[in-house]
Amino acid sequence: MQSWFVLATACTAWALPSPGAAIPQDARPAILLQPPAADGADVTYAVPECPPKQQDPTAAVATANFVVREFAYLKYVVAPGQIDALPNTTQVAFALDNSAAAVTTACSFNRGAYDDGEAWYPCGDRTITSEVAATPGDGPQRKQSQYTVKTSARFEWDRWVLAVRQSWVCGGSMSPVSAQAVTVVEPACQTSDTGSYTIQQCTAPDATIGADFD
Secondary structure (H helix, E strand, O other), X not given: OOOOOEOOOOEEOOEOOOOOOOOOOOOOOOEEOOOOOOOOOOOEXXXXXXXXXXXXXXXXXXXXXXXXXXXXXXXXXXOOOOOOOOOOEEEEEEEEEEOOOOEEEEEEEEOOOOOOOOOOEEOOOEEEEEEEEOOOOOOOOEEEEEEEEEEEEEEEOOOOEEEEEEEEEEOOOOXXXXXXXXXXXXXXXXXXXXXXXXXXXXXXXXXXXXXXXX
């Protein structure tokens, strides 16, 4: 899993100060945007079933549910004329649950200098140990196998539109499958201005969204 970006430390994205709470003028911004931990790197899962194939080509594709939860947003801007060791930054972090793969992962990334809302950022990969049925002739025992759940995300910063995509394996043949989903984030924000810098921090309600299979 990637190293999560640490800006410094005086508040966290998961325990924001109450709205209207003042930040001391001499306090240096101390912000840690770190996603919640995934549900254990060494958990053994049953291999999920593959989505059913569509018999009718005009029918909608099969869907799973993604849950975006514990969303946090932070924007830090230095006031004009200030000499500050910390650069301007905008960050998001959230946890992602996948009902079809029964896996939780997490995302955290900073807005790139040329990101106009179209850039995809890698999230934390999950290496899953799975139990799969033994092949005929091997007896009744089950065998273990590993696969990687890969996740990426895109955020349209000015429109608050979040897109996620994820790939995993399914079925006895460990076939690859991928799905993606889009949701509009409904932020609740608070802004603190010290005169030297401005910090905007936002959270959002957990959202369940349909994930369309590719």
